[in-house]
Amino acid sequence: MLQALRVFRNTSAARCASRISRNGRISATSAATFSVRRSATTKADTLSPHYTQVYNPAQTVGYDKLDTFARRHFGPSPDNVQLMLLKLGYKDFDEFLSATVPAHVLIKRKLAVLPENGYTELQMLEHLEKLAGKNKIVRSFIGKGYYGTHVPPVIQRNLLESPEWYTSYTPYQPEISQGRLESLLNYQTMVSSLTGLPMANASLLDEGTAAAEAMAMSFHNLRGKKAKYVVDSQVHPQTIDVIQSRASKLGVELVFLQLNTNEGVAELENIAAETCGALVQYPATNGQLSDYERVGEIVHANKGLFAVATDLLALTLLKSPADFGADIALGNSQRFGVPFGYGGPHAAFFASTDKFSRKMPGRIVGVSKDRLGNQALRLALQTREQHIKREKATSNICTAQALLANMAAMYAVWHGPQGLKNIASRVYGYTAVLAAQIADNSAHKIQNSAFFDTITIELSGVSADEVLQTALEKHNINIFKVDDSSVSVSFDETVTKEELAGLVEVFTGKQADLPAELPRIPSEWLRSDEILTNEVFNTHHSETAMLRYLHLLQSKDLSLANSMIPLGSCTMKLNATVEMQLLSLPGFAYIHPFAPVNQAEGYKEMVDEFEKDLSDITGFAATTLMPNSGAQGEYTGLALIRQYFKARGEFEKRNICLIPVSAHGTNPASAAMCGLKVVPVKCLEDGLIDLVDMQAKAEKHKDNLCAIMITYPSTYGLFEPGVRQVIDTIHNAGGLVYLDGANMNAQVGLTSPGDLGADVCHLNIHKTFALSHGGGGPGQGPVCVAKHLVPYLPKHHFIDVPHVTEESIKAVNSAPFGSAAVIPVSYSYIKMLGSTGLPYASALAILNANYMLYRLKDVFNIMFVDHSEGKGIKHCAHEFIIDLREFKAAGIEAIDVAKRLQDYGFHAPTMSFPVAGTLMIEPTESENLEELDRFVEAMLSIRKEIDAHANGEAWGQVLKNAPHPLNDIISSSQEDWAARGYTREQAAFPLPYLKTSKCWPTVARVDDSYGDINLMCTCPSVEEVAGEA
């Protein structure tokens, strides 16, 4: 393969590079002469008549099923398509695509996805049920950070399964997001209360990556001057793997010590001067409870940070990490009402002291006020999104786990402090009973001197495998094998008396004689402070109250249930009910990620098929599903490239990553996390990559070039004709090409990263492949690679994932298949559209965007697209950018338009990315013509308001005061309204459709600066609420 790559470098790359002219553009002839890397033997059909067939295969009533999916997913009907095409000057879809996508890019290789014409909805459900049925539900006592939990039905149905919650976007527009912001604030407050640390974020991806973030934060806190990081050997093994994977790129040296022993503490003392921090697990992975006060003291005395991976249920009873000096507490909130789901999605938590508020990774919800002086929530300190700092970022977290954090927060709201303590006490009681029975009635030895929910048992006279077999065969119970002669058992809230009796029998061979009362946790371990004292955790305990609280919050928010969310670079397409419906099937939900693989055969079948389809769609050789966000995918892809060079002895040497200035902030952040030095590549005025600059930099750094990261179509929404020149030039200079697949929605079935010649890409299945955005997560960022990178795909500590070799990189996430429980969503999307439907998803996404562009181009400046024949790029890809900077002189900014759109019932497009002062619109294929037109009409109406403002007409002020919540319309004084220059009617109902249906903002424009200056990131306490009253 390497040889093939070299040949390729020497021939086409050299030829191509020379065709880049001095002004950074390519000559007209060069693009067409590039050879296609993969020959497209059969081509996808994108002719208009074929769309009619794909849209509705059952043209006449016959034997075939009528519940076809394409017409449910695609917004535009065939008639709509023809109408839009005519407006754009085309007769046929194919003709339009040929004019939009450069010829050497538009490959249209026929996908191998089966069934070719897609399953019908019912067939899909039956297929998924069958797969779920192949997973064996065994009661899990495996633990290791994943525990059984009862998902409260009121939360399952009204949050997890409610489109108002799962189809909303990250709450960047706070005025239409107060519901989920409140719920995330509850999450932060819950984490803060239980860990005892004042600052908590609104979730991270999983416990392993949260621990790696703690390590990186400790390292950067001392500016990289101390390279040792101490990890207790009783941290969960999967967490250790993720930390190791990250540490190796940053140059951090990990030291493993037994920090609950005197020897371990003495060793820590010896190296503390060179150590930037330490991490312990409390309770430890073997279940042991220890006091780590001395560890904290040593770390602090040497200016390091002390991090504690912990368990929220245990903390309802146990002393908090803050009690023994933790600077950081982290962990997984899964057992607060989120099922196993074969490893995720679950929300990790991360808390720290105030001192590190600006260094914490992830998003934080803060309390601020709105234009009218009322309390309002919003995402605090935009620096939370560390990747905004680009290559100076210390974390690349973007999408996190908002939906799951909301579930966990609501679980705490539902049970309240006493309810949670009761659950925890019962869990402890069960554990203690088993421990006592084993100690009293068997020769086995309990290794723990103190525990909460887990005990490790040193076996006597029987092997671990035999115990596991008895437990499984006689009691349908999984326990954890520590080594050949010891096992561990972890309890959770779902345990029954019968199961406890079964476990007693497994270990003692006797019938259980259970004590009348459950033992209580020894007082020396108990916390003495009150937990969860806030009103919200002490109010909604009846189902009526809870249902109304959930409904109250969701009704404050705009989601896809209300209107289109035209966020460029985010692809907020339909998350079809049929795709989401079976997420909660027990066969998918109740499988522990480290269960024996023969109990997860349904998952295996689905994972294999999904990986195969993604590899086909991207034109690559193999795929890993491990990364659980796009940014994690970027990190993984770059780590694979680094490993590729390591295998060639070039790890140290090849440390430069070229990244165009237009790239998403996670790109440079991920490169920095991979230990790469970022060299920016310029873009030209027309949005294209400056090929001359790119070539010069590739040439300059050719001895050290590791990779380039490009996004295709570019973040400017363009099918850059020079993409192949970029790829060839980088290959020619010895580097590899990372293609950010966040914009894959314009590629599927039309072209692909592999066909273009890239080496690796990630996909955001929470964009292109219809997984719901969940208000900021879950996500999944599969990484697809060319053949030469396959040997390095990540392995997992506990589970044999595909493609593992000696050279595989360590795990990048805690779970083997990332957020496996959401795979059915994207899998169904692919399987219901089939190989014939998928190319139309891209084609329609491109058509919808161009139709909107066409309708708006005469009143707004559209960036980088020149609609007049012959000059520049004629059509956008699946998104386009409206330039609002021309209105700045008249006092109008992008934010005014974004906020005013809320009065029209819309979520704003992506604001000021990738260019400040702009809006980037991406309609997706699932919006119909009526909705596209409704949005266009809103924009045209806003344009008139801009003109009014520019002309000094008083009513133009409507933009500056936007959005207008009901309390402004109804309660602001008569004098106030009289002075505004516009009426309440103009404010609230600028277009007639709003009188029949409107999603209202619930607060007025939120004051970001006030919130940042007066940072408050937990719910007000009962005292504060009382004080205000």
Ligand SMILES: Cc1ncc(COP(=O)(O)O)c(C=O)c1O
């Ligand atoms: C172009 C691009 N790359 C990468 C990402 C990061 O993906 P994620 O948010 O899943 O981490 C995004 C997210 O919006 C993006 O737009």
